[in-house]
Amino acid sequence: MSISLSHLTKRYGKDAVVDDVTVEIPESSLTAVLGPSGSGKSTLLKLIAGLERPDEGRVIIEGDDVTDVDPRHRDIGFCFQHYAPFRHMNVARNIGFGLRVRKQPKDVIDAKVAELIELVRLDGKAKSYPAQLSGGERQRMALARALAIEPRVLLLDEPFGALDALVRTELRQWVKELHQQIKVTTILVTHDQDEAMEVADQLLIMHDGRIEQAGEPTELYERPATEFVHGFLGPTTLFKGVSVRPHDLELVAPSEGAIEGTVQSVMELGFEVQVTVALSDGSTPWVQMSRNEFRTLTVDVDSPISVRERAHH
Amino acid sequence: MNHTTRKWSLRLVVILYLGLLVGLPVGYLFIKAFSSGFHAFWIEVTKPNALAALRLSGEVALIAVPVNTVVGIGAALLLAKRKFFGSRALQLAFDIPVAVSPIIIGVSLVLAYSRIGWFGSWLASNGIQILFSPIGIVMATMAISLPYVLRSVLPVLIEVGKDQEDAARTLGAGPFRTFWQVTLPAIRWGVLYGVTLTIARTLGEFGAVLVVSGNITGKTQTLPIYIFDAWDQNFDTVGAFAGALVLASISIVALIILSTLRARERKLHVDLA
Numbered sequence: 001m002s003i004s005l006s007h008l009t010k011r012y013g014k015d016a017v018v019d020d021v022t023v024e025i026p027e028s029s030l031t032a033v034l035g036p037s038g039s040g041k042s043t044l045l046k047l048i049a050g051l052e053r054p055d056e057g058r059v060i061i062e063g064d065d066v067t068d069v070d071p072r073h074r075d076i077g078f079c080f081q082h083y084a085p086f087r088h089m090n091v092a093r094n095i096g097f098g099l100r101v102r103k104q105p106k107d108v109i110d111a112k113v114a115e116l117i118e119l120v121r122l123d124g125k126a127k128s129y130p131a132q133l134s135g136g137e138r139q140r141m142a143l144a145r146a147l148a149i150e151p152r153v154l155l156l157d158e159p160f161g162a163l164d165a166l167v168r169t170e171l172r173q174w175v176k177e178l179h180q181q182i183k184v185t186t187i188l189v190t191h192d193q194d195e196a197m198e199v200a201d202q203l204l205i206m207h208d209g210r211i212e213q214a215g216e217p218t219e220l221y222e223r224p225a226t227e228f229v230h231g232f233l234g235p236t237t238l239f240k241g242v243s244v245r246p247h248d249l250e251l252v253a254p255s256e257g258a259i260e261g262t263v264q265s266v267m268e269l270g271f272e273v274q275v276t277v278a279l280s281d282g283s284t285p286w287v288q289m290s291r292n293e294f295r296t297l298t299v300d301v302d303s304p305i306s307v308r309e310r311a312h313h
Numbered sequence: 314m315n316h317t318t319r320k321w322s323l324r325l326v327v328i329l330y331l332g333l334l335v336g337l338p339v340g341y342l343f344i345k346a347f348s349s350g351f352h353a354f355w356i357e358v359t360k361p362n363a364l365a366a367l368r369l370s371g372e373v374a375l376i377a378v379p380v381n382t383v384v385g386i387g388a389a390l391l392l393a394k395r396k397f398f399g400s401r402a403l404q405l406a407f408d409i410p411v412a413v414s415p416i417i418i419g420v421s422l423v424l425a426y427s428r429i430g431w432f433g434s435w436l437a438s439n440g441i442q443i444l445f446s447p448i449g450i451v452m453a454t455m456a457i458s459l460p461y462v463l464r465s466v467l468p469v470l471i472e473v474g475k476d477q478e479d480a481a482r483t484l485g486a487g488p489f490r491t492f493w494q495v496t497l498p499a500i501r502w503g504v505l506y507g508v509t510l511t512i513a514r515t516l517g518e519f520g521a522v523l524v525v526s527g528n529i530t531g532k533t534q535t536l537p538i539y540i541f542d543a544w545d546q547n548f549d550t551v552g553a554f555a556g557a558l559v560l561a562s563i564s565i566v567a568l569i570i571l572s573t574l575r576a577r578e579r580k581l582h583v584d585l586a
Contacts (some may be wrong), residue, residue: 051479072481077485084476088498097494098484149484 001062001150002027003048008057010043010185017043019209021057025202028183030176032190032200036232038210041189042081045155048187049078061152066200077146077154077184081161083138085130091117091141092126098149116144119178136167143175147182156188160195191232197221206231239285239307246288250310251275251297258306264298275299277307335414339561346554357555365414365531366539367559369447373535374515377454381511386504390521391498392463393470407460418456419524445527450535453521458514469503470496502575508569513564536560 003025010018017040022284025031033041046052048059049252050071058067086094092113099109117126130138139159146154159175160168176199177187190196194202197217205212205228206221213225224230227243236243240259254260261279273294276286285307299305347354356364392400411417425445434540436443443449449490477499482490497504519537526533534542536556544553 049483051482054529072485072487074483076483078480080476082476084480086442086477086495086498088501097481097486101490145480145484170578266503 003153003185004060005044006058006060008044008047008059009045009055010040011055016209018047018054021209021211023204023211023214025185025187025204026183027062029202030179030186030188030200031202031204032188032196033204033206034190034196034232035206037191039206041191041206042157043155043188044206045189046076048153049076049155051078060083075147075149075152077151077157079139079142079146079154079159083130083142085138085141087130090127090129091133091217091283094130094141095144095148097145100236101307102149112148116148119147120144126237127259134167135163136171139163141173141233143178147184151184152185154184156186158190159188160190160192167232168195175199197233203230207232233308235288237285237287238283239309240281240283244285244309246274246286248310249285249287249307250289251277251299252306252308253286254304254306258308260304260306263301263303266294266299266301268294277305342554342557342561346551346558348554349551353551354555354558357549357552357557357564359425360552362531362534363539363552363556366534366536366556369450370516370536371532373447373451373454374512376451377458377515378511380509381455381458382393382462382504382508385460385507385511386466386500388463389466389470389500392467407463408458410413410459415453415457415518415520416524419453419521422453422456422521422525435540444525445529445533447533450522453519453525454515457518457521460562461510461514462504465507465510466500466503469500473499502578505571505574512567516560516563 004023005025006022008018008021009016013218019040021044022125035041035280043052047054050059050066050069058065060066061074061076086097089097095116096109097114104112113126117123120143122137122140122144125133125137130141133141143156143159156175160171163171170218172195173189177301180223188199198218203217203220204214208226213220213229220229221233224233230243232235235246237246237249238244239249252258257277259281261277264276264278264284267274267276273289274286275289275292275294276284278284285300289306326380358367388403392404424430425442426436426449428434428437433443443452477495478491481495486494517537518535519541522535523541524540526535526538527544528534528538530539530542540553540556540560543549543556
């Protein structure tokens with residue numbers, strides 16, 4: 001289901017945490033709201049869910065204006081940052097909560113819960129309590145609980161924030177696959193640009209309560225509309241007074257008519273190598289390249305070198 | 314001093330301290346209560362006035378504990394959600410009864426509800442007597458045991474946060490279901506702890522109750538006052554010890570039940586994590 005937000009504003013005192021946000025979120029998309037902490041992205045999610053009330057603006061889900069509808073009647077699946085499990089209920093009871101609220105017959109609930117437990121790969125954990133689960137398992141239980149009510153929209157607040165690196169990568173991939181399987185319109189909030197780029201098919205960049213840019217990840221990466229988006233979506237470095245991507249620069253031998261300088265430092269990060277160069281104009285851009293590329297250059301600290309922009313094929 | 318000696322001398326100090334303050338007196342109470350045999354103890358606790366006192370204490374607790382539990386949970390819910398105008402004043406009002414001496418609570422109740430007080434004289438002209446009656450005892454008892462549930466529930470409620478309640482809301486639950494199925498189970502240990510303290514305080518209160526009750530034997534005597542009377546007025550030491558033993562046992566049993574339940578709960582939910 002599509003979501004459209006129109007002039008949505010939320011103030012705490014005088015500060016607008018969400019400031020006049022107008023955006024369309026396409027049906028069946030997996031949209032990442034990306035922004036630094038304090039940019040208002042979590043508040044935006046709570047406004048959509050109805051857990052916060054906007055001071056101005058409307059929230060429209062598939063044509064229905066739900067701005068004045070209580071969250072319990074919005075049919076929205078919400079996953080909290082720390083999962084908010086019901087600690088005194090086991091996994092099956094947690095997942096079945098929304099179905100019991102809806103007064104479904106017991107056999108329908110049991111069948112649905114069993115199906116969801118399989119979907120989120122918590123087989124054999126039905127009788128476990130949240131305290132007995134790992135972080136990733138709790139996250140998947142929270143997802144199943146939200147999905148049980150067959151929500152019109154799924155909202156995930158920093159879904160991978162509290163997990164360790166390995167589990168996080170695994171779960172990201174899984175969420176992406178799950179979304180392809182069930183196709184429910186999903187919005188996830190994150191401060192991690194890699195995560196957003198990897199998982200989402202739509203990006204929404206937030207800064208100081210406002211939407212900086214919205215669109216597909218590659219489009220935003222290649223054609224950032226603002227300096228903020230450019231800086232936030234990937235690494236940048238200053239070259240000839242302009243902010244550029246370090247992988248759009250290359251190192252060449254000093255004779256080829258580019259600005260001259262010397263290698264200041266070399267940082268090898270496995271496959272990737274970062275070379276910082278001190279140029280004759282006083283700037284110190286860094287250049288990103290592959291390990292193989294670096295090997296063919298045969299340069300070291302203090303080697304004379306030149307920098308130029310890569311020719312785009 | 315090496316580590317082991319230090320550890321054991323520390324333990325010895327704690328054991329000695331607790332022994333002198335709690336173990337020895339309470340242990341001695343047991344011995345004294347049964348010093349003339351179990352039969353004598355039984356005769357003492359089944360005396361009509363002793364039974365009347367036990368019954369009155371029980372009835373007072375039966376009213377004061379549930380009322381204070383509901384009021385305490387309600388106030389905690391109100392204070393945990395957000396700060397509002399007067400929220401600090403409300404917290405202060407809850408704490409006053411335990412911050413001042415119980416005798417002051419008793420005396421101020423007498424002032425307000427006796428015939429000299431304007432409210433008391435109005436009540437008297439309508440035929441309602443609060444002082445020297447069980448109503449006054451219940452009021453004094455509720456006042457001095459007011460903050461225990463609030464004080465044990467509020468920190469738990471703040472720590473639990475509102476995420477679980479919000480989750481229940483997004484899943485379609487109304488306020489009633491959310492309270493009974495999500496909030497209350499999440500704070501139940503705070504509630505039980507507060508209730509246990511309230512029971513202990515309710516049964517044990519002496520000063521405030523003495524002032525408002527008028528100490529009419531067999532009518533407005535609660536168990537602590539009966540014990541005091543037996544000891545101070547009637548030189549009935551076995552009776553005093555027997556009553557004291559009954560009173561102490563009730564509170565100790567309540568504490569044991571609470572800690573046992575809690576240990577079992579921990580084993581189920583935390584140790585396996």
